[in-house]
Amino acid sequence: MPEPARSLTVAITGASGARYAVRLLERALPHFEPLYLTISRPAFQVMEQELGLKSAPEEFSPALLLPGHPQAKRICYCQPYDFGAPIASGSAAPDAMVIVPCSMGTVGRLAAGASDDLIHRAADVMLKERRRLILVPRExxxxxxxLRNLLAVTEAGAVVLPASPGFYHRPQTVEDLIDFVVSRILDHLGVRDPAAKRWGIAANEPE
Ligand SMILES: Cc1cc2nc3c(=O)[nH]c(=O)nc-3n(C[C@H](O)[C@H](O)[C@H](O)COP(=O)(O)O)c2cc1C
Structure with a gap:
C-alpha cells in the first residue's frame, strides 16, 4: 500500500468515461485537501454527451458534477488554460494527480513532453517532480x-491504470463497475476503502 497522498488533482480529458471522474471526486473528497479539478475543452463535449452537462469551461462549477454534495465547494476548479493555477508549478504541486478518463491524445502529449493545456502541464510537473501520476486510459x-506512448509514460514514472473493471465480484449495476475502477485508483493514492471489493476478502471484513 503506497503512502497516503494528502493533496490531489483530478483531471478529466475527452475520453469516454466521465462517470469514473465524478465517482472518484465523490469518494476522494473526504480524504484530500486541497482537491483540484481541471477539465480539458474536449472533455466538456464528452460530458455533455455522457452526463447531459452543458457548460462552458468559463462557467463551470464543481457543484454541476456533484449536485447537492455538501463538500463540492471544497473542490478548487482550474480552467483549461489557466497556467497561473498552483498545479502548473512544481513549487505548489499536490502529492498526486489522476487523469480520469485519460484520452490517447493526452497520453501522446505527455509521452512527447509537449504540453499545451493545464492538464498536460500539471501532469508534466508531476513527472518532473517525481510525484504520483495515475492515468486511466479508455480506448x-x-x-x-x-502502446509506445503508454510505455513511455510508464518509463517516466506514471502508473497506467486502464478503465477495465473486473467481473469476479459479480457486478450487478453500472455503479458496481465504476466503483471497481475507482477503488483501484484510491488504492494507488493510499486510500484503503473497506467497502472495496477484493479477491478472497469479503467487504468490511478485517484484512
Ligand atoms: C463522445 C466522444 C467520445 C470519445 N471517446 C474517446 C475515448 O474513449 N478515448 C480517446 O482517447 N478519445 C476519445 N474521444 C476523442 C477525444 O475527445 C479527442 O481525441 C480529444 O482531442 C482529446 O483531447 P484531450 O485529451 O485534450 O481531452 C472521444 C470524443 C468524443 C466526442
Missing part, C-alpha cells in the same frame, strides 16, 4: 502508437 483497440 480500444490500441494502436502501436498508443
Amino acid at each position: 480500444t483497440p490500441l494502436s502501436l502508437v498508443h
Whole structure:
C-alpha cells in the first residue's frame, strides 16, 4: 500500500468515461485537501454527451458534477488554460494527480513532453517532480502508437491504470463497475476503502 497522498488533482480529458471522474471526486473528497479539478475543452463535449452537462469551461462549477454534495465547494476548479493555477508549478504541486478518463491524445502529449493545456502541464510537473501520476486510459483497440506512448509514460514514472473493471465480484449495476475502477485508483493514492471489493476478502471484513 503506497503512502497516503494528502493533496490531489483530478483531471478529466475527452475520453469516454466521465462517470469514473465524478465517482472518484465523490469518494476522494473526504480524504484530500486541497482537491483540484481541471477539465480539458474536449472533455466538456464528452460530458455533455455522457452526463447531459452543458457548460462552458468559463462557467463551470464543481457543484454541476456533484449536485447537492455538501463538500463540492471544497473542490478548487482550474480552467483549461489557466497556467497561473498552483498545479502548473512544481513549487505548489499536490502529492498526486489522476487523469480520469485519460484520452490517447493526452497520453501522446505527455509521452512527447509537449504540453499545451493545464492538464498536460500539471501532469508534466508531476513527472518532473517525481510525484504520483495515475492515468486511466479508455480506448480500444490500441494502436502501436498508443502502446509506445503508454510505455513511455510508464518509463517516466506514471502508473497506467486502464478503465477495465473486473467481473469476479459479480457486478450487478453500472455503479458496481465504476466503483471497481475507482477503488483501484484510491488504492494507488493510499486510500484503503473497506467497502472495496477484493479477491478472497469479503467487504468490511478485517484484512
Ligand atoms: C463522445 C466522444 C467520445 C470519445 N471517446 C474517446 C475515448 O474513449 N478515448 C480517446 O482517447 N478519445 C476519445 N474521444 C476523442 C477525444 O475527445 C479527442 O481525441 C480529444 O482531442 C482529446 O483531447 P484531450 O485529451 O485534450 O481531452 C472521444 C470524443 C468524443 C466526442
